[in-house]
Amino acid sequence: MAPRHQRILHVDGDAFFASCEIALDPALRNRPVYVGGGRRGDGIVIAANYIAKRYGLITGMACFEARRKCPEGVLVRPHYNEYRRLSLEIFKRLKHYTPTLVPTSIDEGFLDFTDSPRVFACRTATELAERIRRQIAAEVGVPISAGLGSSRWLAKLATEHCKPDSFCEVPEGQERAFLAPVPVRKLTGIAKRRALALRSLGATTLGDVARLPLEMLRRRFGVFGLELSLLARGELHETLATANNARSCISSATTLPYDEPDYEAALLFLLDQTERVITTFFRENLKAREMSVFVRFRDLEGVGRNVRFPAAQFEPREIDPVVERVFRELVAGQRQPIRQVCIHFCNFEPLDLQPDLFGDHPEFKRRELHHAMEAIEARYGPRSLKTGARLLAESQAAHLLGEKAKCPFVPQREMELKVGQLPETLRENTLDPVYKEAWLPLELSESKSGGGSLPLPRAWGRSTSRATKFG
Ligand SMILES: [Mg+2]
Numbered sequence: 001m002a003p004r005h006q007r008i009l010h011v012d013g014d015a016f017f018a019s020c021e022i023a024l025d026p027a028l029r030n031r032p033v034y035v036g037g038g039r040r041g042d043g044i045v046i047a048a049n050y051i052a053k054r055y056g057l058i059t060g061m062a063c064f065e066a067r068r069k070c071p072e073g074v075l076v077r078p079h080y081n082e083y084r085r086l087s088l089e090i091f092k093r094l095k096h097y098t099p100t101l102v103p104t105s106i107d108e109g110f111l112d113f114t115d116s117p118r119v120f121a122c123r124t125a126t127e128l129a130e131r132i133r134r135q136i137a138a139e140v141g142v143p144i145s146a147g148l149g150s151s152r153w154l155a156k157l158a159t160e161h162c163k164p165d166s167f168c169e170v171p172e173g174q175e176r177a178f179l180a181p182v183p184v185r186k187l188t189g190i191a192k193r194r195a196l197a198l199r200s201l202g203a204t205t206l207g208d209v210a211r212l213p214l215e216m217l218r219r220r221f222g223v224f225g226l227e228l229s230l231l232a233r234g235e236l237h238e239t240l241a242t243a244n245n246a247r248s249c250i251s252s253a254t255t256l257p258y259d260e261p262d263y264e265a266a267l268l269f270l271l272d273q274t275e276r277v278i279t280t281f282f283r284e285n286l287k288a289r290e291m292s293v294f295v296r297f298r299d300l301e302g303v304g305r306n307v308r309f310p311a312a313q314f315e316p317r318e319i320d321p322v323v324e325r326v327f328r329e330l331v332a333g334q335r336q337p338i339r340q341v342c343i344h345f346c347n348f349e350p351l352d353l354q355p356d357l358f359g360d361h362p363e364f365k366r367r368e369l370h371h372a373m374e375a376i377e378a379r380y381g382p383r384s385l386k387t388g389a390r391l392l393a394e395s396q397a398a399h400l401l402g403e404k405a406k407c408p409f410v411p412q413r414e415m416e417l418k419v420g421q422l423p424e425t426l427r428e429n430t431l432d433p434v435y436k437e438a439w440l441p442l443e444l445s446e447s448k449s450g451g452g453s454l455p456l457p458r459a460w461g462r463s464t465s466r467a468t469k470f471g
Helices: 016-024 050-054 063-069 080-095 125-139 152-162 175-179 192-200 206-211 214-221 223-232 263-284 316-331 362-380 388-396 412-420 442-449 458-465
Strands: 008-013 033-036 045-048 074-076 101-105 108-112 144-149 167-169 249-260 286-297 302-313 338-350
Touching: 008 080, 008 125, 008 152, 016 033, 016 045, 016 080, 033 050, 033 063, 045 063, 063 074, 080 101, 080 108, 080 125, 080 412, 101 412, 125 144, 125 167, 144 152, 152 167, 152 175, 175 206, 175 223, 192 214, 206 223, 214 223, 249 263, 249 286, 263 286, 263 316, 263 338, 263 362, 263 388, 286 316, 302 316, 302 338
Parallel strands: 033 074, 144 167
Antiparallel strands: 008 108, 008 144, 033 045, 101 108, 249 338, 286 302, 286 338
């Protein structure tokens, strides 16, 4: 029988960055592994696998301290582009199983799971959830945990309850009992202040919250209090929907590798950043009416200016000269080396992609050109195709460029967009070539393994240096 309310599945990668490193290099299996962040990859621990966690390693700890606590641990530098690629491989598979997928971070998301078990001919939700977890472990090489419940809060708590590498369902009718011992601090949205406020009402667990009068919580916390009360009583039922909020600004702020005394080099770097930001316009079919440029100097003082274009712009050849003019005005009379440059666009309009009487609209053609450039870069590597601005930057400001290690803490809106662009269903010919030889139909891979741990796809070892389109 179909459930009365929507069932929501929460999925979350286990120690995701560390798991990715193990997927990329199987020699790391069964060893304590931690990933170091920072410029040189030895700053603070940004992820540690569960073996390393047993030695007391936690995220945020200094790498030298991690080495002291766990001398046999392996410190690996982060490979953010690979994490992004593996993340999309996971979401590509999840998308196959649900009408609504809401990614919330690089390794986390929610699925409408109400009809999924029936659609995929499974007797129970557990059967399908375990099948998906096994599929992702086998094909992507990364373990994920999952939780199922009647709301996002509950599903997430279920995942946390069973982590790592496991699944937990809170069946309909058992919500209140499951939640009763859970401390309120465990909930997303309850930090110090709200926890203190709840404690003053006598509630430290959700069981306590369930006993508080609903009206009291509503008066104290508004809508949040209402939802909290319903959750604690096991009566919160949600309908999953993507946020789908429109983009209000696109910006980039980059601290230079060192304080740059050469303003011309800093300008070339700023133009290069501008070009990178503009690629987002084409990806999201936008043009901007307003732009601002901001320059920060060594003493952390900054100067900035806002520009309003007469008409919305999207082409580097229109935008670059304005950036250059504003930059020169800003730094005129300045003497200090430059520490940071920022470019910011807002006030967007959609690109005009309708064909007119004489053929495709110029904005459509320009976007197609951009997609062709992206396809070339996906094949031959990033920056294999150079624009004039890039060429100039590379010849005169190469010391500022380099591969930027940008951490992929992607906002939900951007994740939704990326996942929205993934192919609708998973067919063999839509798979990344790296999976071709490792790809087996699900049933076959299941029966071969007997449900135990599955071998990693053979292609993994070779894939580390692959360029990714979603960098
Ligand atoms: Mg995670």
